[in-house]
Amino acid sequence: MGKRDVGRDINGRSPLQRHFRRYWQLYLMMVVPVVYFIVFKYIPMIGNVLAFRKYRPGKGIFGTEWVGFRYFKRFFEDPAFWRAFRNTLSLSLLNIVFTFPLPIVFAILLNEVNRKRFKKVVQTISYMPRFISTVVVIAMMTEILSPSSGLFNQFRVNVLHLQPVYYMNEPQYFRFLYIASGAWQFTGWTAIIYLASITNINSDLYEAAEIDGAGRFQQIFHVTLPSILPTIMVMLILEVGRLLSLGFEKVLLMYTPSNSSVSDIIDTLVYRTGLTNQNYSYATAIGLFSGIIGLVLVSGSNKLSKLLTGDGIY
Amino acid sequence: MPKVKDTSASSKALNVIIYAVMVFSLLICIIPFIYMVSLSLSSPKAIINNQVRLIPKGINFEAYRQIFTYPNFFRAYGNTIFYTITGTFIALCMTILFAYPLSKTYLKGQKILMKMVIFSMYFAGGLIPNYLLISSLHLTGTRFAMLIPFAINQFNLIIMVNFFKALPQEIEEAALIDGIGYFSILPRIILPLSTAAIATVGLYYAVFFWNDWFNGLIYLNTKQYPVMLFLRNIVNGTMVLGDSSSASTDTATLSISIKSAVIITSTLPIIVLYPFLQKYFVKGLTVGSVKG
Numbered sequence: 001m002g003k004r005d006v007g008r009d010i011n012g013r014s015p016l017q018r019h020f021r022r023y024w025q026l027y028l029m030m031v032v033p034v035v036y037f038i039v040f041k042y043i044p045m046i047g048n049v050l051a052f053r054k055y056r057p058g059k060g061i062f063g064t065e066w067v068g069f070r071y072f073k074r075f076f077e078d079p080a081f082w083r084a085f086r087n088t089l090s091l092s093l094l095n096i097v098f099t100f101p102l103p104i105v106f107a108i109l110l111n112e113v114n115r116k117r118f119k120k121v122v123q124t125i126s127y128m129p130r131f132i133s134t135v136v137v138i139a140m141m142t143e144i145l146s147p148s149s150g151l152f153n154q155f156r157v158n159v160l161h162l163q164p165v166y167y168m169n170e171p172q173y174f175r176f177l178y179i180a181s182g183a184w185q186f187t188g189w190t191a192i193i194y195l196a197s198i199t200n201i202n203s204d205l206y207e208a209a210e211i212d213g214a215g216r217f218q219q220i221f222h223v224t225l226p227s228i229l230p231t232i233m234v235m236l237i238l239e240v241g242r243l244l245s246l247g248f249e250k251v252l253l254m255y256t257p258s259n260s261s262v263s264d265i266i267d268t269l270v271y272r273t274g275l276t277n278q279n280y281s282y283a284t285a286i287g288l289f290s291g292i293i294g295l296v297l298v299s300g301s302n303k304l305s306k307l308l309t310g311d312g313i314y
Numbered sequence: 315m316p317k318v319k320d321t322s323a324s325s326k327a328l329n330v331i332i333y334a335v336m337v338f339s340l341l342i343c344i345i346p347f348i349y350m351v352s353l354s355l356s357s358p359k360a361i362i363n364n365q366v367r368l369i370p371k372g373i374n375f376e377a378y379r380q381i382f383t384y385p386n387f388f389r390a391y392g393n394t395i396f397y398t399i400t401g402t403f404i405a406l407c408m409t410i411l412f413a414y415p416l417s418k419t420y421l422k423g424q425k426i427l428m429k430m431v432i433f434s435m436y437f438a439g440g441l442i443p444n445y446l447l448i449s450s451l452h453l454t455g456t457r458f459a460m461l462i463p464f465a466i467n468q469f470n471l472i473i474m475v476n477f478f479k480a481l482p483q484e485i486e487e488a489a490l491i492d493g494i495g496y497f498s499i500l501p502r503i504i505l506p507l508s509t510a511a512i513a514t515v516g517l518y519y520a521v522f523f524w525n526d527w528f529n530g531l532i533y534l535n536t537k538q539y540p541v542m543l544f545l546r547n548i549v550n551g552t553m554v555l556g557d558s559s560s561a562s563t564d565t566a567t568l569s570i571s572i573k574s575a576v577i578i579t580s581t582l583p584i585i586v587l588y589p590f591l592q593k594y595f596v597k598g599l600t601v602g603s604v605k606g
Contacts, residue, residue, distance in 0.1 A: 029496065061447055126343055188339070217325075287443075
């Protein structure tokens with residue numbers, strides 16, 4: 001520990017000099033990464049001042065003259081912004097409502113599987129989709145739902161004798177497909193966290209429950225669930241903290257002009273106004289607004305989860 | 315772990331539910347891939363007649379033969395391999411060089427740097443400032459745009475820091491007394507002890523670079539496109555495959571098997587390597603969740 005150095009000044013060196021003589025290699029080691037961090041993480045952060053400045057091509061990333069809240073006023077009056085805001089919130093909330101319970105149920109049921117090999121195989125395969133590219137996920141979904149040859153429409157046409165439906169293009173299916181593909185990709189992965197929490201449960205609890213005559217159903221509801229409730233709470237709070245950060249890339253991949261009434265979220269709006277139409281300052285203002293709400297949500301939810309797990313309500 | 319002495323009817327019912335759910339989950343995870351393989355191997359005629367389900371009809375390798383004749387597919391695949399290897403290498407070097415000093419809590423400024431790292435996870439520069447930064451650094455249209463901006467991922471960095479913190483300090487102190495500096499301690503003592511963490515973080519980076527397409531879309535020229543962007547472009551029709559000389563009736567249906575063949579070939583490395591490496595994938599989640 002560095003504290004030992006404080007009293008020992010053998011060669012008349014100050015403690016600080018000794019500290020750097022001893023650890024200079026560690027400091028030197030991180031020079032490049034720190035510079036990297038400043039350039040690629042903090043300069044863009046400061047670059048958000050562009051929201052208050054007018055952008056002129058070739059005049060750098062911080063814009064030219066101050067214009068105050070002009071761009072903010074403009075998007076507050078823009079119905080396209082409010083549509084994107086509503087779409088972001090409803091897609092996000094629906095996503096939490098439908099996908100949040102799945103990994104919990106999956107983990108509890110998986111934990112009840114008695115055959116070890118089978119359990120391992122199911123678990124391993126269940127979190128593989130997490131590592132598949134979003135592009136591939138959407139491409140596979142497009143093919144499965146294809147109106148001309150996809151599995152679903154084959155069933156509709158051949159068995160139900162209905163007209164084929166172009167699922168990927170119809171606005172009423174967009175939210176369902178976004179949520180379902182997310183569940184497909186992340187249920188197994190998120191379940192790992194709950195499984196870890198379940199394996200930490202003291203086995204005495206189960207033995208005691210068994211002696212009291214509790215069957216497996218009762219054990220699930222009276223031992224397993226209450227024991228992982230703190231984990232569930234933390235996960236839920238963190239999920240709410242990420243309310244505004246939807247899978248932008250996935251939405252962009254699923255976006256078509258015909259489903260834009262539901263699929264245009266804040267991030268895609270920023271992308272379109274900023275990069276496609278090159279209204280840099282305006283798009284930065286929208287991005288900054290949602291970034292600040294996101295920051296408030298994340299730090300608020302983190303505080304809350306620390307409060308809950310720290311002193312614990314339970 | 316619940317012990318199974320319970321042989322009641324309700325327990326049996328539970329078993330039925332459990333195994334049904336598990337088999338269902340397995341099928342749901344696997345079927346899309348089987349369907350893609352099946353489409354990629356089926357004849358255009360079978361596809362157009364809606365006969366292809368999970369077993370390929372009229373097996374042929376035409377789609378694979380075709381995509382390997384497209385120079386832009388080959389180039390995109392090669393680009394992706396390049397981005398993945400160099401990107402992962404750069405990212406691992408940078409992450410280790412930052413994580414090792416950050417794991418030494420006695421360094422001056424360590425706490426501030428750590429806070430700086432964590433804050434940047436919660437509040438980022440946003441799309442436009444990042445885009446303008448990359449273009450003002452003249453990285454747009456160069457392959458560096460796919461590599462340099464992603465050299466450190468904060469989550470991976472924290473995994474490494476936590477791992478280094480958990481290593482025993484005694485070996486290091488002994489080396490220091492022998493007059494060995496940190497520049498040699500890191501590669502000679504620390505890294506050999508850290509292969510599991512390096513494998514985990516390296517895999518996360520490799521998967522990121524392999525799957526990345528959006529940065530290619532906004533920063534690169536067509537010739538530099540990674541395979542995922544190539545796939546996205548043929549799926550949404552931005553890019554038309556092949557040449558007009560192929561028989562016109564076949565192109566629409568052949569393109570379905572071609573898309574599937576691209577899906578399979580571009581996902582193959584992950585699927586093939588996955589069973590061997592899956593234990594490393596999970597490690598990061600458990601290490602990373604205990605951030606201080």
